[in-house]
Amino acid sequence: MEKQLIITIAREFGSGGHEIGKILAERFHITFYDRNILETMFEGKEKTQEVLKQYEEKPVNILFSRRVRGHTNSLEENLAQMQFDFIKEKALSGESFVIIGRCAESVLYDNENAIKVFIRGNQKNKLDRIMKKYNLDEKEANSKIKRHDQSRARYHNKYSIEKWGDAKGYDICLNSSCLGIQKTAEVIENYIKMRNEDK
Template sequence: MKTIITIGRQFGSAGREIGYKVAEDLGIKLYDKEMLDRAAKESGIAEELFETHDEKPTSSFLYSLVMDTYSLGYSTAYSDMPINYKIFLAQFDAIKKMAAEEPCILVGRCADYALADNENLLSVYIHASIEARTKRIARIYNLTEGKAKEMIHKTDKKRASYYNYYTNKKWGAAESYHACLNSSALGINGTVDAIKYLIDAKENCKDKSL
């Protein structure tokens, strides 16, 4: 297996749980907040700062800044950049290194964008009905359905803003990913099976130009 799977997910869609089940079935690693840990260790930036800035948006011109700086290397403008830019670049670099080491699953944090030029990438977006997500979040966090729905809207808004600012794509739009799966329609196990099917289809595809 060569495929690197990235998972974007609506809050409450069970995206992380699905990712862990796929990783367990395939015997590969899943990276979620572990991406922050590695980026912190390799960059020398305090881990607490990565937690503070995790999936939080900054400015829309970062796309070109990241590309220019990354292509030149950290030795140029990197040391003079604002801390949120440093954190994104360090995370960007950590994601690329993880994907280069072995097949794995990467959850959130614009991993699909960081690996856009990786021919082994399979980017998946997991969504679900607001009713299913509300019930799940209310149960997990012991909230009323009203509070759960409020938490969902706030978290999704943050994730969308982060993704849209740091990439040249739109969070949740079908064209931004290789596949979009509805976990409330397929169920958790059904979504796991669908992802494994997509991995097999990708690895068996003979014509990459299609």
């Protein structure tokens, strides 16, 4: 039986981490999970998927949430826990996969088959990518990057052991602006192959 491979990718907005994850999933012929995780969790329930997408990877809104005897009415928090349970179940099943975000490196911190990656990028490269992708001017793109990264950091830091982007929480951290998307994916691919050779 082929050894299980799990690649968790945390990323700065605009760094191309999502695209790198897709490339790695194709290279290793494994499942790719991002927002489609909701489609898998709630298959056949399209309306539920649409509603929950608004709360996915979002910090808890403390004004509209409360906790009583260990239970919370926060949709953000409940959805986060459901996704963490889903990730753990997939890992325990022996499935190989790439997962984008969702604190997966922390959820699977003690899983020896999980390769934990963080992708960052230079501001100029991120701005260029976001301006082109969303048809925004530089000021709008800069605001979007800042808003998304702040939201990701707050979400991640609530549920994770290490701080978002702190190298201590990952096996490998790369700046995609140095080599570009394809070559950054190749570096990660080679790292995984070399690491697995030693096991």
